[in-house]
Amino acid sequence: MLKILNVVGARPNFMKIAPIAAVIAGRSDRLSQILVHTGQHYDEAMSDSFFRDLALSPPDINLGVGSGSHSEQTARVMLAIEPVLEKVRPDWVVVVGDVNSTVAAALVAAKLGIRVAHVEAGLRSFDWSMPEEINRLVTDRLSDLLLTPGAGADENLRAEGIDPSRIVRVGNVMIDTLFAQLDSASFAVLEQLHLAPKSFVTVTLHRPSNVDHGETLASILAALGEIAADLPVVFPAHPRTRARLREFGLVLPPGVTLLEPLGYLEFLGLWSNSRIVLTDSGGLQEETTALGIPCLTLRENTERPVTISEGTNQLVGQDRHRIVAAAKSVLSGEAKSARVPEMWDGRAAVRIVDALETNARIY
């Protein structure tokens, strides 16, 4: 039996682990699995609802680390996961994405001599001010098996001197979940707000660079207000963003509706019916490309450039006028033509588990 220990911590991890856990479960004659939740995200709306929506089995172990500074959070995951890894001694620790839980688990496993597989390896924004960029670089350097979403990620890893035999291109596992759940999307929010498909804009914001400075956040809100003069804007807000709005005393412009964070299926029903998505999320840049929805990313760089070269994504930064001009241009019909990138085909999890099995005895 090959023993696989999957690690999740924050909201964007759940949709990446769900299809992998399902494929492993289908091979239970030869694979066993344990799910460890670090507890980095803990609210019902940020965590539990995703387990329900994605039919993900509850975690076998929850480390309950909660919020804190980057060092506190990373250190707490490390302290809590070390005895678990020592006891379980899995053949693989599988980490996904680029959150603090990802790098913390990878570091502990590497020090214990346990093999680490990183799903979504090789993404680079080349922006060291992003905490996630540090997490991505360190996790990749520590990993034995680098499971990449596409050719650009392979190139980044090779340029950093990673042994090419450790790099396996598997495609985009988050898109497995998207395609699997599309027919189950909930339209509750559209009904509740009386929104017709393609007649509104969805916004998400949570990056510290956008929400932690009062002036920047105020300028983005002003842009949303201008866009809302054309189409209603729906804004499900991350707890960090909600807290900052309160702290800075910012009031939402007319036409912008603030919502609690949504579960996977409610959010899927919302964004997939939007005329435009405005976001600073990494995952949503890819999901919008997969379904052909125009996406304006409120950042100056992206670790997912394929969403620009092939997909519907455009970088529009934080400047109010640039954001509004880009939105107006999409509304006037100037959307980019786009195609779904290679290996975004709903089969990434199968390739990931194949790679875990094939490489289990190599590294």
Ligand code: UD1
């Ligand atoms: C984290 C990830 C980020 C990812 C995002 C998705 C890191 C460095 N950042 O950022 O890459 O895009 O998750 O959501 O790992 N909070 C709650 N309830 C929760 C979780 C958080 O209220 O369930 C609040 C707390 O005030 C907390 C703040 O949100 O301090 C930030 O949470 P944290 O996990 O530190 O970072 P995120 O901004 O969520």
